[in-house]
Amino acid sequence: MNNKLFLFALLTSLTHSNFAHDEPWTASRPDGHAPISVMGDHMHASGEWMVSYRLMSMEMDALLDGSSKVTAVAAAGKYGYNSMMLPKEMSMTMHMVGFMYAVSEKWTLMGMINYLDNDMTMQRPMMEKMESDGIGDFKAIGLYDLARLDHGGRVHLNFGISMPTGSIDEKNSFDQVLGYCMQLGSGTWDFNPAITYLGQTENYSFGAQVGGVIRIGENNQNYTLGNKIETVLWGARNFSDSLSASVKFDYSSQNEISGSDPRIDSRRTGMMDSSSFDAKSKGRDLTTFGLGINYYFQEGQFKGHRLAVEWETPIDQKVNGVQLELDPSWTVGWQYSW
Numbered sequence: 001m002n003n004k005l006f007l008f009a010l011l012t013s014l015t016h017s018n019f020a021h022d023e024p025w026t027a028s029r030p031d032g033h034a035p036i037s038v039m040g041d042h043m044h045a046s047g048e049w050m051v052s053y054r055l056m057s058m059e060m061d062a063l064l065d066g067s068s069k070v071t072a073v074a075a076a077g078k079y080g081y082n083s084m085m086l087p088k089e090m091s092m093t094m095h096m097v098g099f100m101y102a103v104s105e106k107w108t109l110m111g112m113i114n115y116l117d118n119d120m121t122m123q124r125p126m127m128e129k130m131e132s133d134g135i136g137d138f139k140a141i142g143l144y145d146l147a148r149l150d151h152g153g154r155v156h157l158n159f160g161i162s163m164p165t166g167s168i169d170e171k172n173s174f175d176q177v178l179g180y181c182m183q184l185g186s187g188t189w190d191f192n193p194a195i196t197y198l199g200q201t202e203n204y205s206f207g208a209q210v211g212g213v214i215r216i217g218e219n220n221q222n223y224t225l226g227n228k229i230e231t232v233l234w235g236a237r238n239f240s241d242s243l244s245a246s247v248k249f250d251y252s253s254q255n256e257i258s259g260s261d262p263r264i265d266s267r268r269t270g271m272m273d274s275s276s277f278d279a280k281s282k283g284r285d286l287t288t289f290g291l292g293i294n295y296y297f298q299e300g301q302f303k304g305h306r307l308a309v310e311w312e313t314p315i316d317q318k319v320n321g322v323q324l325e326l327d328p329s330w331t332v333g334w335q336y337s338w
Contacts, residue, residue, distance in 0.1 A: 025154050025198055027337070030244035030296040031205040031236035036308035036333035037290065038209060038232055038248070040110060040158045041196055043143050044102035044337065054096040054333040060324035061089040067318040072123045075275070075322045084124035085274035087324050090181070093117040094136075110141040113165075116184050120276070130178055132170040137185040138163045139192065152200040158211060160192030168219060168261075177263040179276030180225075187219025205244075206235040218259060226255030226283040234290075241298050246310070248290035254283040256320045281321030288312050306335040 026032055027042050034041035036054060044050060063070050063086065065078070076083035098112040114136040121129050141160035148154045166185020170178045194211025213228040229252065236246035257279035264277050275281040292310035297303050313328040 025152050025200050030242055030294045031238050034207055035234050035246045035248045035290055035292040035310050037310050037331045040141055040143060040194060043108040043145055043156055044100055046102050046105045048102045050100040050335060050337040052098040052335040054331055056094040056331045058092045058329040059327040062325045063322055064319045064325045065322050079322060081273050081275055082271050085272060086123050087276050088121045088123045090120040090324055106145045108143040112139045118182050120182060130172055130182055132178055132182045134167055134184050136166040138165045154198050156196050158194035162190035162192055164188055168221060180282055186225045188224060189216045203238050208233050221261040223257050223259035223261050225257055228254040242296050244294045246292040250288045253285045256280050256283045275322040278321060281323055284317055284319040286314060287316040289315050304337050308333045
C-alpha cells in the first residue's frame, strides 16, 4: 500500500504544478466521471439526479497456489483436496442499477443494487455445473464534499453501508449448500468508507480513491468474509467535447474468511473435499490495469447521457490457498444526469 499512497501524493502534486488551471471541476464533459468500474467517484449539484446501469463480465480459469499456477493433482496433494472436486473455471455476470441524488451542495446520496449470475465447472468431467443467481447486497452511500481546491481539484468522503440482501443459502440440485464464492451476498452489514480526489485541466482529468470494506460481526452461518482495502488511480484525456479515453491502475487486498459455514464444512468429508469449500482459500491481493472509452452526449434528445466501456486485466495476483486465476474482464455502462 505504501507504493499506492506514494502515487496518490505524486498525482496530487502534479495537479498543483504542470497541469494546473483555474476552472472548477465539472462532470459535464466526457471525462467528468471516473472509469465506469469505479463507484462513488463524483458528486452532483444540489437537486441533480443520476441513474445508471452497468454490466460486468468476469471469467476465471487455471488454478493458482499463492501467485504460482498449479495443477489440480499437485494442489490436491499439497492441501489434501480431491483433485476432481477442485474448480476448473468460473464465470460471473453482474447487472448493477444505481441512482444518485444531491440533497445539497455538500451531500449526495447514492444507492446500488446488483443481480448476479454465477457458473462454476469442476475438474471432474461428469460433475454437474454449479449455478447461482439472484439479487446481491444493497449499498447505500452518502458522499460529503470535503474540499474544493484551486486549479480544478476537489475531495469528498464516502460513507457507505452494505445491507445483507444477498442470499448465503444458495444450493445445488441435490439441496446441498454451494461453496462460498457461489453465494450472492456477505450475510453481514458492512461499512464501506472511502476518500476520493478529483482534478481536471482543459483536456485531462485524473483522480484517486482509497477505500475499503469493513465487515460488521458474523452472519447467521457463523462466518465473516474478509475485510478489503482498495486503491484506484486513473487519468483520462478528452479528444472532443463528447469523447474521452481513460487509463486506470487498481490495487486491492482482501483477507481470508473468518470462521466457517457448518453446512459447507459438512461437505468436506472423504472424496468431496474441495478448495471451494475451504474458508482459508478465499481472498487475494490483486493489481489490475484498465483502458476505457467514454462518450457523453452534449446536445439533442440524448443530452446528459453517457456511455462507457472498460477492459481490465490483472498484472499481478496472489491468492490465499488454492483459487482460480482471474482473467481480463469487461464493464459496460450507461449513465444519465438531469
